[in-house]
Structures are given as structure tokens and as C-alpha cells.
Amino acid sequence: MRRITNRTFRDVLVEGPAVRAAGVHDALGAMLAEQAGFAAVWASSLGISAARCVPDASLLTMTEYLQAAVHMQRRVGIPVVADCDTGFGDTLNIAYLVHEYEAAGISAVCIEDKQYPKMNSFVPGQHALLDTAAFARKISIAKAVQTGADFFVIARTEALISGLGVDEALHRCHAYAEAGADAVLVHSRQRTSVEVEAFLDRWDARAPVVVVPTTYPDWHFDDAVKAGVSMVIYANQGLRATIDALRTTFGSIIAHGGSAHLEADLASLTEVFELQRLRQWRELEG
Ligand code: SPV
Ligand code: MG
Numbered sequence: 001m002r003r004i005t006n007r008t009f010r011d012v013l014v015e016g017p018a019v020r021a022a023g024v025h026d027a028l029g030a031m032l033a034e035q036a037g038f039a040a041v042w043a044s045s046l047g048i049s050a051a052r053c054v055p056d057a058s059l060l061t062m063t064e065y066l067q068a069a070v071h072m073q074r075r076v077g078i079p080v081v082a083d084c085d086t087g088f089g090d091t092l093n094i095a096y097l098v099h100e101y102e103a104a105g106i107s108a109v110c111i112e113d114k115q116y117p118k119m120n121s122f123v124p125g126q127h128a129l130l131d132t133a134a135f136a137r138k139i140s141i142a143k144a145v146q147t148g149a150d151f152f153v154i155a156r157t158e159a160l161i162s163g164l165g166v167d168e169a170l171h172r173c174h175a176y177a178e179a180g181a182d183a184v185l186v187h188s189r190q191r192t193s194v195e196v197e198a199f200l201d202r203w204d205a206r207a208p209v210v211v212v213p214t215t216y217p218d219w220h221f222d223d224a225v226k227a228g229v230s231m232v233i234y235a236n237q238g239l240r241a242t243i244d245a246l247r248t249t250f251g252s253i254i255a256h257g258g259s260a261h262l263e264a265d266l267a268s269l270t271e272v273f274e275l276q277r278l279r280q281w282r283e284l285e286g
Contacts, residue, residue: 031075212235
């Protein structure tokens with residue numbers, strides 16, 4: 001049962017004042033995010049990798065990430081923002097990914113300025129970046145090869161993750177906006193929003209700003225919006241909740257010798273069938 005997505009990410013963003021996106025790794029997560037009221041989903045490279053128990057380290061291929069994003073987009077009416085890591089290679093890989101994602105109906109991608117192969121931003125240690133001009137070129141190629149006006153490219157800087165400071169993050173984001181980025185994502189792994197707020201104070205609004213408050217979760221959405229943020233990505237809360245729920249449930253079944261004590265707290269099979277849109281599928285049989 002295919003869902004027709006009639007709203008692109010650009011449509012959702014211009015409605016304002018700001019978009020909340022939930023990080024997910026499959027269509028079920030995307031549908032639950034939509035039902036909860038999120039305006040977009042983030043097809044998280046961390047989540048998609050973790051769902052296969054491999055590191056978020058450029059191990060899965062573009063085709064695997066694309067397939068995961070398409071599985072989500074086919075089942076929800078909200079737009080999928082695809083986390084495309086470094087673009088899976090150099091400039092030609094960027095051109096190829098834009099062709100493939102756009103043709104597949106994904107209306108927004110995010111590409112980051114780390115070197116390929118990348119490592120997840122929260123893994124301690126150095127994260128080497130491309131130089132600014134080389135990454136700006138990736139962005140301009142992405143924008144040059146898109147065919148529709150709606151396709152949206154988010155340029156993500158890892159300057160703060162790499163400890164290069166707010167000046168460098170601003171310098172890079174200015175260059176990426178000049179290169180045609182539709183938005184910039186400034187990622188931080190500080191324990192507070194101070195660093196990101198310092199960036200926002202000096203950002204001249206030449207493109208919308210996206211943030212991922214994983215390590216500074218006490219920054220309320222309303223405060224982020226007041227500070228000038230246009231999109232907040234809750235990138236891995238769903239993944240971590242899933243791990244916790246499965247671990248607790250499975251452990252409890254083993255410990256109790258059965259599942260009777262859990263039944264009242266589990267989603268019913270009726271809910272499962274609703275998420276599968278079983279009734280609509282059966283209507284096809286006439
Ligand atoms: C992801 O969810 O895969 C992201 C965000 O890119 S982070 O894990 O913080 O790098
Ligand atoms: Mg990622």
C-alpha cells in the first residue's frame with residue numbers, strides 16, 4: 001500500500017517556524033514518528049547501521065542507505081531527510097547520489113564535510129575534514145545535477161565535532177551556503193547548547209540552520225527556534241529506546257519463563273495490523 005508523498009521537505013520547511021525530525025532506521029519507525037506528530041524523519045546512518053549491528057563508518061553502501069530511505073518514504077506522508085554521510089565518495093559519487101535519491105522520490109539529503117570513510121561523530125578521536133573548497137565543490141555539484149526545483153541539499157559541518165571552533169564552523173557554513181546549500185547543519189557534541197548558540201549569534205541567516213541536540217538534550221525545541229534554528233533532529237532517541245525496550249522485554253521473558261506478565265504493556269496485534277495497513281491491503285482483494 002503505497003503512500004503518495006505530496007509534500008516535499010521544502011514544503012514542510014517553509015511552513016515554519018521550524019521542523020522537528022525523528023531519526024529512524026526503517027519504515028515502522030518512520031510511521032510511528034509521523035503518528036507522533038513529527039513533520040519529517042531523518043534516515044539516520046547511525047540507526048541504519050546499528051539496525052544491522054555494524055559501525056556507522058561508511059561500511060554500508062549508498063544503495064543500502066537509499067533502499068532504507070525509500071522503504072520509509074513509501075509508507076509515510078511526511079518527507080524523509082536522508083543522511084548521506086560524506087556523499088559516499090568524491091564529486092562523481094555526489095552526482096550519482098543526487099540522481100538516485102531524487103529519482104527515488106527522496107526530497108532532501110544531508111552531506112557532511114568529513115573525509116571518506118567517515119566515523120560516527122560521537123566516536124572519540126579525531127575526525128578529519130575535507131578542506132572547505134573541496135566540500136563546497138561537492139555541494140555545488142549536488143545542486144547542479146538535481147533536476148527538480150524542490151530537491152533540498154543540507155550541508156553539514158563537523159568543524160565543532162573536530163574541535164576547530166565556531167569561527168571555522170561559520171567560515172565553512174558561509175562557503176557552503178555560497179556554493180548553493182539549501183540549509184546548513186552545525187553539529188556539536190558539547191554537553192550544552194552554548195557552542196551552537198555562539199554559532200547562531202553570528203550566523204547571518206543566509207540559509208536555514210539544522211541542529212542535532214543529542215548531547216545537549218535539555219535545549220528545549222522552543223528555545224532552539226528562538227535562537228534561530230529551523231530544524232531540530234532527534235537523531236537516535238528512537239534507536240536507543242528500541243534497544244532498551246527489546247533488552248528489557250527479552251530479558252524479562254527469559255527470567256519469567258514466559259510473557260504473560262508483560263502482555264498488558266505490549267502493543268496489541270491489532271496495532272501491528274494497523275501499522276501494516278492490513279485493512280486497506282485486504283480491500284484490494286475486493
Ligand atoms: C546520524 O543519526 O546518523 C547522524 C547524527 O548523522 S550523529 O549520529 O550525531 O552523527
Ligand atoms: Mg549519520
